[in-house]
Amino acid sequence: MANAEHGYMDLAIAQARIGRSEGGIPIGAVLAGPDGVLGLGHNRRVQSDNPILHAEMDALANAGRLSYTDYLSATMYTTLSPCSMCTGAVLLYRIPRVVIGENATFLGEEELLRSRGVDVTVVDRTECTRLMQNFIAQYPTLWAEDIGEETDSSKRTGAASLIRASGCHPASNCHG
Numbered sequence: 001m002a003n004a005e006h007g008y009m010d011l012a013i014a015q016a017r018i019g020r021s022e023g024g025i026p027i028g029a030v031l032a033g034p035d036g037v038l039g040l041g042h043n044r045r046v047q048s049d050n051p052i053l054h055a056e057m058d059a060l061a062n063a064g065r066l067s068y069t070d071y072l073s074a075t076m077y078t079t080l081s082p083c084s085m086c087t088g089a090v091l092l093y094r095i096p097r098v099v100i101g102e103n104a105t106f107l108g109e110e111e112l113l114r115s116r117g118v119d120v121t122v123v124d125r126t127e128c129t130r131l132m133q134n135f136i137a138q139y140p141t142l143w144a145e146d147i148g149e150e151t152d153s154s155k156r157t158g159a160a161s162l163i164r165a166s167g168c169h170p171a172s173n174c175h176g
């Protein structure tokens, strides 16, 4: 992997750490073009109480409205193998390259991406795996929720206590 690429994954990892420090799921993403960063993002599902704010979606949103050709020359860097929602967004905008920090924790739709001609590279960064493993050990229910798996409702207090631990829920008008 070239140095610039390594740098973009470092930025994605930094985003994951920001997400973790906010009480969220530690997944980060960077949408980059030939001239640099287009958008940074991290999973804000918990922080914003928003089920579609995965890291890749956040990066796309933060990049704003780009032209067709901007997407065609972009690369999506993500610390974790992309789920079907984020894969769909990559395919929709015809982003031709995806660089993935790790896929041991979760194997997303890499085969679908490849079958549609997307260049997929998995770089196996241990920082990415460690962030996820530590988080999942602590908050298994939040993780199951993020990837659309059934959760035991009796454990859902995990989310509430996580939000409490990080102070006010950012999406609420909490004054406490």
Ligand SMILES: [Zn+2]
Pocket: 054, 055, 056, 082, 083, 084, 085, 086, 087
């Ligand atoms: Zn996703």
